[in-house]
Amino acid sequence: MTRLPPTTLLRAAASVRAALQRVTGRMVPPEVALLELASGFMASRTLFAVAELGVADVLADGPRSPAEVAAVLGTDPDATHRLLRACAAWGVFHEGPDGRFALTPAAGRLRSGTADSMRDVVLMLGHPDYQQVWGGLAGSVRTGAPVAEHALGRSLWEHLDHDPAFGATFDDAMSRLTALDWPTVAAVYDFSRFSTIADVGGGHGQLLALMLSAAPTARGILLEREAVARRAEELLRTAGVLDRVRIQPGSFFDAAPDDADLYVLRRVLHDFDDEQAAAVLTTLHSHMPDGATLLVVESVVPTGNAPHLAKALDLDMMVFVGGRERTDAEWRTLLTSTGFEPPRIVPTLSSVSLLESSPRRSS
Incomplete structure (x- = not known):
């Protein structure tokens, strides 16, 4: 497991970083600040080009000149130098005195x-497909509805099936983001006290494999759409936990396991508006046995002007699927209105928090 710096140190660093951003913002003329914000797409597109071309792989064995990098990649030497120079200004690559x-x-x-x-x-x-959807943000703000179907010609989920290459990239990115959050989640939550862990809407099983590694005596259940669940077997086998997992194809809108003591929803509910999210929770509530625990792994949007990734992800959910990130109060309302106890909210050092609850049973 990745070793994390002390919590107090990281929180202090985050506070200092936010304070420096505020100070810098006050020192820079507003028109310059707006220009820098509006130019942010240039960094995104530049990093995409570097990743697409595989530039970092070429430099894995040591420094090279732009001409040497271009010779390996089959790119234009001058253009390659300009790409590397732009990245070096952002701290991605470093140009030495010898020009390598x-x-x-x-x-x-x-x-x-x-x-x-x-x-x-x-x-x-x-x-380009992801960026194209974001290009419709103003339209989503006008209507309150997602614009992915208009931009892509189909819903996001249909597009992932229609374009296998982009679908594979999307799946790999989701698995990486799951792994990125995991050390901060494992640092604040004990999974070993559970005997059966159900990952509801768990994708290819990345999170379930990690949870089972932290709970070596537990068994796992993966509930996912059949098309996705079929691809989970390889990942679970590679992780060495397939023999402890039951893969249960199905939709969390109308099915859930009946025999787990921990039910996990990681970044599932933010895909949906309140009505749809409530439907998922209501289904879970009806299947959870007495004494079972619900663990929702999601962002909690902070109040005020504090910077937080959830505030941008909220727009991402809006344009792609019509979902939303939620505040503390909104999460409490959603959970209690669907028959759950008020949640215990555990923050982590990443952008997600853990909302732990249990079904409220009538006496």
């Missing part, structure tokens, strides 16, 4: 096939 470029820690995360790689996430976020 080397990996930085950030650039190292753009390599492919490494345990800490973020390449698939960058490829997803910078993909």
